[in-house]
Amino acid sequence: KRRHNTRVEKARKIAPRPVAGPLRPVIQCPTNRYNTKSRLGRGFTLDELKAAKINRDFARTIGIAVDHRRKNRSVESLQKNVQRLKEYRSKLILFPKKAGK
Numbered sequence: 001k002r003r004h005n006t007r008v009e010k011a012r013k014i015a016p017r018p019v020a021g022p023l024r025p026v027i028q029c030p031t032n033r034y035n036t037k038s039r040l041g042r043g044f045t046l047d048e049l050k051a052a053k054i055n056r057d058f059a060r061t062i063g064i065a066v067d068h069r070r071k072n073r074s075v076e077s078l079q080k081n082v083q084r085l086k087e088y089r090s091k092l093i094l095f096p097k098k099a100g101k
Helices: 002-013 046-051 056-061 075-091
Strands: 026-028 038-040
Touching: 026 075, 046 056, 046 075
Parallel strands: none
Antiparallel strands: 026 038
């Protein structure tokens, strides 16, 4: 009950932003034992951001995790993550900082 209440309180506090934190890419786990599984990675590569037409500095401000060290080793995963970025961007509602704009 207490955990639930703190979770709800946190969600209310950071209102329009997602509770789970920044958007992260789907990656394949390394090594033979786990390579059939997918998990969330640290951040999107610069190539993925470029393909989705998102600036890396702008990406950080709209809740997208960026990892400049990660490399894309397969075209399939690149396309999957680009699609994830485009879907997030289409659902995103940005409020202007200045009322005049």
